[in-house]
Amino acid sequence: MSTDQDETTAQDEREPRVGPTPEGEPEFRPYHHPAAGWGAAKSVTSFLVREGALVDGPRAIMRMNHENTGFDCPGCAWPDDTKGLHLDICENGIKHVTWEMTRKRVGREFFAAHSVTELAGWSDYDLENEGRLTEPMVYDPESDHYVPISWKDAFELVGRTLRGLDDPNRAAFYTSGRLGNEATFLYQLMARELGTNNLPDCSNMCHEASGRALQASLGTGKGTVDLQDWETADALFIFGVNAASNAPRMLTALAEAHHRGAQIVHVNPLVEAAATRTIVPHDFTDMALFKTTRTSTLNLQPRIGGDMALVRGMAKAILEQSATDPKALDREFIERHTSGFEEYRALCEATPWEELERQSGLSRADILKAARVYGEADRSIVSWCLGITQHEHGVDTVREIVNLLLLRGNLGREGAGPSPVRGHSNVQGNRTCGIDHRPSADFLDRLAEVCAIEPPRAHGKDTVASIKAMHDGEITVFVGMGGNFALAAPDTPYTYAALRACELTVQVSTKLNRSHVVHGRQALILPCLGRTEKDHQRKGVQSTSVEDSMSMVHLSVGMKKPASPHLLSEPAVVAGMARAALPDSATPWEWYIEDYDRIRDTMARALDGFEDFNRRVRLPLGFRIKQPARELVFLTPSGRAEFSSAELPDVVPAPGTLALGTMRSHDQWNTTIYSDNDRYRGIKNCRTLVFMNRADMRERGIADMGHVDITSTAKDGSRRHLKGYLAVPYDIPRGCAAGYMPEMNVLCALGDYSTQSDQPIMKHVKVTIEAAS
Known part of the structure; x- marks a missing residue:
């Protein structure tokens, strides 16, 4: 790739702002409230007033996501409720629809x-x-x-x-x-x-890694679970997903899972609002009583890119347990339906715990906590989004997730399997x-x-x-x-x-x-x-x-x-x-x-x-495309589910550098910005910012909300800059940083794409951050 952008800045090409003109000075106040609930209701009401949609907005709300008679929300791809819920909606979906229905x-x-x-x-x-x-x-x-x-x-x-x-x-x-x-x-x-x-498409930038990994492991490029599986799983593992903003209707599934006693493990460098507690807006009793529901039982914060090491550590723990506990592995499933198990077992045994801790950024005790939840659950679902895929090793990480599922036969049965979260309405279609x-x-x-x-x-x-x-x-x-x-x-x-x-x-x-x-x-x-x-x-x-x-x-x-x-x-x-x-x-x-x-x-x-498309699509709720792997039919060369034995990548940043991941704000849908606020992260009136660990800030002499310059260095040695951003102290692992796309897309060189998936490495940009001169 060309290096002709060496020493250029974003301002050279992107002078215009992305979001609206700020209404006041930038503010940061840590968010301590539940996701959704009255905060979402207030935000939606303000948005409807601002857009002059107090009539059309509520009418649309009553038709959105209604089976065969309404229109599908043009926002995320979370499945519609299967039990006839009349308000199967979310804050961002309403904003997205109102933005489309404007009278301007x-x-x-x-x-x-x-x-x-x-x-x-x-x-x-x-x-x-x-x-x-x-x-x-x-x-x-x-x-x-x-x-x-x-x-x-x-x-x-x-x-x-x-x-x-x-x-x-x-x-x-x-x-x-x-x-x-x-x-x-x-x-x-x-x-x-x-x-x-x-035929390039947005999947090339988001879930290409998921499709290639699942195709290689299972012979299908899609997840195998449905919404009913989410309703019966004993354990849910949510990797790299900011559900409250990117798939808000997932909050209902998480709340229901907690009510029935399921274990919910969130894995993300940032503890997002969806990983704490919620008030589901269509539960009128909970809304009236301000009754919150927890949406997690364990939160783990690996370093950016450290998820694969965590999953391998969980697998290593399960394999070690199997030496004394015959129920730790589903041996019958492994023998009948998989290939490559012995090679994977040897790889896990040969990977030292010290290396798993170093690469994941988590302690052995934390990894064992997650492994214990997985080992004690009869039926487990592992779900993930772009926090897993937008890395050099995204395909290997998804395959590692499948490895973990195969160890305990969490495939082809109710309440178990892989579940990638697509973030765009019909991208899978x-x-x-x-x-x-x-x-x-x-x-x-x-x-x-x-x-x-x-x-x-x-x-x-x-x-x-x-x-x-x-x-x-x-x-x-x-x-x-x-x-x-x-x-x-x-x-x-x-x-x-x-x-x-x-x-x-x-x-x-x-x-x-x-x-x-x-x-x-x-x-x-x-x-x-x-x-x-x-x-x-x-x-x-x-x-x-x-x-x-x-x-x-x-x-x-x-x-x-x-x-x-x-x-x-x-x-x-x-x-x-x-x-x-x-x-x-x-x-x-x-x-x-x-x-x-x-x-x-x-x-x-x-x-x-x-x-029989025309008949089946008119059935209540439509129809589900058959998933051979769900029936334990694997369209792989071996005819079996394939264990992967990939080497563990080195994701520890070099001294003086940070791993930066790009993400959306809450008041944003893809590249559409509704305001300069990010309610769930406590931000008002600012998008040109970077979230940092406070210790990393002190080490660099950066003050809270101080101005910084960010420089990325690409694989080819070229550099890209953003100047005058605000540094926000945040609960994020050392060596990690995060900020908003599309403003930060300038930092990701076109040549910095995964050799496994060809996806741009938007979640693992190598940067240095210094106090602005």
């Missing part, structure tokens, strides 16, 4: 009044806060303004540019996790009919329905047969590889279906330069964002319907389907009149681009859009697990 509009008058150069100086909050996009726009380089363009002409511009490429691999088709299954299927079909597997730059031969064979195309067989480019290819001129067309690619990606200045090097960038969006003002020589903004809006097509109002984090597929039906009569649905946008790019295609693009049941009928033939 961004039309041609707005773009006529503001040049792109001017908009590039606006904060990211201010860009999105202008409201919903209302009609297609094209960039006019002579005036430096976006100007209106008809849908027909917009599609022709896309089609003409794609048809003019000398190689279809000079285009990349990015997908954000909010795209519904039907649009997803058409999108990947278009790309493959064009002749490319360049995107992968299931074909968004994969490394498609299997079986998938392509079936797609070729059903859709009568000849899909390309060579692997395409993922997110990191696509950015580099754009930067180097190898990819000249970038199409983004949703999201805010410019801010979500690592190495912000490099990503900006990559997008600007393109001949054409196309952004399919609901609201204005940074990716519209960081664009190619030609640029289109194509506005689409939101999840909350009615989708009228020739055969009537249409529904789309989504897949949650636990493989349940269900319908989503919008409730509101569209923000503009000029909006198209995501499937219609894809079909329009496809017909323009493939004028002689035999694929019935227009016919598909008349009735989405037709798309689903084709998906039923092309996708494994979607048989």
Whole structure:
């Protein structure tokens, strides 16, 4: 990777703020209250008032996540309640929906009044806060303004540019996790009919490690548990998850688990609010009585990257116990269903306790506490999120988690198994329905047969590889279906330069964002319907389907009149681009859009697990995609679950350096910032900060809330800087630091990606922090 960013600062490319203008001086007061409860209720009410949504907001709340008659929350992918709960909602979900339903509009008058150069100086909050996009726009380089363009002409511009490429691999088709299954299927079909597997997606930056690890260990790229398993587990282990902000409805499952006496172990360098106690908002009695429920029985704070050492230590303890306790291992399960056990046993025995303590940052006593909880539970679930995956050794760590589960046969039975937490509404459905730059031969064979195309067989480019290819001129067309690619990606200045090097960038969006003002020589903004809006097509109002984090597929039906009569649905946008790019295609693009049941009928033939799609998706709660590993059918080369015997990585920071992890604030959803506050971490009026251990601050002569300069050093030796950040003393292990994305994405070099998963190493950036000069 290029080192031309040596000694550059974030201000060189990212002068605009991300969040709103602070309402006062930065404040830090440690948070000591329960998660959710009245704090969430107050925050939601204030947000509804601020957005003028006191009528539409409550109406949406009563329709969100209702089976087959409502719309699916466009926020996280936590499964919907299975028992008919009428308020299966959360604070951030309500904010996300209200943000989409705003009455503010961004039309041609707005773009006529503001040049792109001017908009590039606006904060990211201010860009999105202008409201919903209302009609297609094209960039006019002579005036430096976006100007209106008809849908027909917009599609022709896309089609003409794609048809003019000398190689279809000079285009990349990015997908954000909010795209519904039907649009997803058409999108990947278009790309493959064009002749490319360049299908980067947000999974490449978040759970790619999970998919690759689970595929290698179990023969399936998904978790095996469902919500009913969460309701019957004896022990829940939650690794690297900030549930109160990223999957708030998990709090209900944690509270119920505590009520029934289950053990709940949270593993995270920061003890987050969700790992202490909660008041579940839809439990009216608890709300009225201010009755809190604990959400953990044990909290462990490993160093950043130390989770794998902790899990191996737990496995080592279980194996040592098995010498005298025949029930410590499920020997029958191991012998009948696994491969590689003896090698793994030898590896655990050869790993000294001293090294496990050093790498995990935990004492042997703490590791044994976790092992005791695991060993005494008959049924255990291990759940994890990006705190596990965004590391160089993310794949090895997930495989180590599977190793631990296999030791006691915690697979293929109720209340047990691996449970990755997907943080974006339909990101798992995107992968299931074909968004994969490394498609299997079986998938392509079936797609070729059903859709009568000849899909390309060579692997395409993922997110990191696509950015580099754009930067180097190898990819000249970038199409983004949703999201805010410019801010979500690592190495912000490099990503900006990559997008600007393109001949054409196309952004399919609901609201204005940074990716519209960081664009190619030609640029289109194509506005689409939101999840909350009615989708009228020739055969009537249409529904789309989504897949949650636990493989349940269900319908989503919008409730509101569209923000503009000029909006198209995501499937219609894809079909329009496809017909323009493939004028002689035999694929019935227009016919598909008349009735989405037709798309689903084709998906039923092309996708494994979607048989009888149209009938099953209309069942109460939809249907669950079959998981062979749940039935102890392992699609691995050996036909068994595979133990992994990876070497333990060295994650101890070098003297003088810190391991920094990026994360969201509470008042944030992905790159969308609702305010400069982070209630659960006690922050007000600030996002440009870094959380540090107080001893690390003293060692560096840094005062509480003092200004600091942060420097990261990449694998190639190049350095990146953030200047003038505030240092917040926090309960975090020594040698560790944390701060917010997307502001800190600039510190993660594009070349600093995992060789195991190709994910940017956003949770393990090597930095030095000094008092500002």
